[in-house]
Amino acid sequence: MASSALIMLSFPLCVSLLLYHCAQAQLGFGQQETGQPWGSRCLIERLSALEPTMRVPSEAGFTEYVDQNHEQFRCAGVAVHRRTILPRGLLLPSYSNAPSLVYVVQGSIITCPRSFVLFDYGVTVRRRWSLHAGRGIAGTVIPGCPETYQSFQQQREGGDEHQRIHYFHEGDIIALPAGVAHWCYNNGEAPVVAITVSYTRSNANQLDRQHKFLLAGRERRAQQGAHTEERLEQQKGVNLFNGFELELLAEALGVDKEVVRKIQNPDDGRGEIVLVDRGLQLLQPLQRNEEQERQDGDDRRRRESNGLEEAYCTMDYKQNIGDTTLSDQYDPNAGRITVLNSRKFPVLRFMQMSAVRGSLRPNTIGAPYWNINTHGIAYALRGSCQMQVVGHLGRTVFDGELRQGQLLVIPQQYVVITKARSEHYEWVSFKTNDNPMVSQIVGKASVFRGMPVEVLMNSYRISRDEAKRLKFNRGNLMSMFPLESHGNVSET
Secondary structure (H helix, E strand, C coil): CHHHHHHHHHHHHHHHHHHHHHHHHHHCCCCCCCCCCCHHHHCCCCCCCECCCEEEEECCEEEEECCCCCHHHHHHCEEEEEEEECCCEEEEEEEECCCEEEEEEECCEEEEEEEEEECCCCEEEEEEEEEECCCEEEEEECCCCCCCEECCCCHHHCCCEECCEEEECCCEEEEECCCCEEEEEECCCCCEEEEEEEECCCCCCCCCCCCEEECCCECCCCEECCCCCHHHCCCCCECHHHHCCHHHHHHHHCCCHHHHHHHHCCCCCCCCEEECCCCCCCCCCCCCCHHHHHHHHHHHHHHHHHCHHHHHHHCCCEEECCCHHHCCEEECCCEEEEEECCCCCHHHHHCCCEEEEEEECCCEEECCEEECCCCEEEEEEECEEEEEEECCCCCEEEEEEEECCCEEEECCCCEEEEEECCCCEEEEEEECCCCCCEEECCCCCCCCCCCCHHHHHHHHCCCHHHHHHHHHCCCCCCCEEEHHHCCCCCCC
16 A cells, blocks of 8 residues: 555656756756866857957868857857868868757849840730859768669769769858868859858767868968958968878778879868869759758658668758748748748757758847747848857847847846847857747737736836836737837737
């Protein structure tokens, strides 16, 4: 009898503990991370808008690095660089010890009007045509997955096989898991510009910080800015094959020594982005429109639960968040927000990362909020904004302008307000959690809306009418407020 009672008492306790730990996992608490205890490094007294401070040129482009040793990056556990690839530029194969998200800042399909005449009917027809300006191709080589792009011609006739490739353009997010070899090619007519954020504190990384492992080529000497500190000096990286003895590598690769000498090529001065004179010739199916690609992606995601191998090999590694039709929140008078998490983009589960794409119309303010389970790295795409960030002691840690091309780290739990100036402001934020959660202070589903009026009255020593205005004056607006509508929302 006593044992039965003990079991009945312990069962609810076990269920409660299970639900507690599930909630911790959902919110990102208690996740074990590699490296040193970083928490003490996040007591930042002052944030600053950052820009690249080091530029590494190549034959067909250049890479700009932001100081990885900056205290904001040490707090968030990230590294950032911006890369420009010129037309017919090939980013040579490499891999990294940290997972990375790449946002394509520039590389769009320009749609232009065009007229032509149907001679049989004598009718002039206007249609729209697309010029692929800065459109690119990205390849990721997933270990253990088959080469599904195949040509069964004889090798001497140009036959080949390789893993699936991905077309990308402006607004796309490309996921690069840790340790996965990748390459990129610009087959458009304008430069491709992309911003890359690597999460060095991911469980996938067991080294100290981000390291790039080159499979081909070598880096050129960095061009330092006038105010760059000496700690940014880096040794020029060479490809990994340079470290092996020539004869041993020839035996391992099954080729003669002359080929190995060309592979190692320690005197290659082209950099990590090389020019392909006649263009890159690849096995590639006919290009499809975005709606067809999106439908194919949905079909693949529905099949991902069939097994681990199928999940890895058929998983999408590219997703667009620049398309306005994909917005999660939209107000024609205020702007839009698109969230890309692991539910929409399953590969993010293995990377512990996500992204948010947003825009604010002129003279629009965003709801004050804080990140519950993630750090944020905001990068200004177009325009500028006024931004204020307040830390845990109620002290202002940032009060300034974030301009195009600048980025700002927003630590977890810090409160931020963003206001667009007289021009349209667009940004992308990278998050260090695959399912990011935010807590808004005002608006629909906010902190104030969820509190009783009496709590607000006694917390701030305000009257009932003032408390109701504080609670309801944003009506049903979610996270973006046109300043012209302030005070025009009726109380309920």
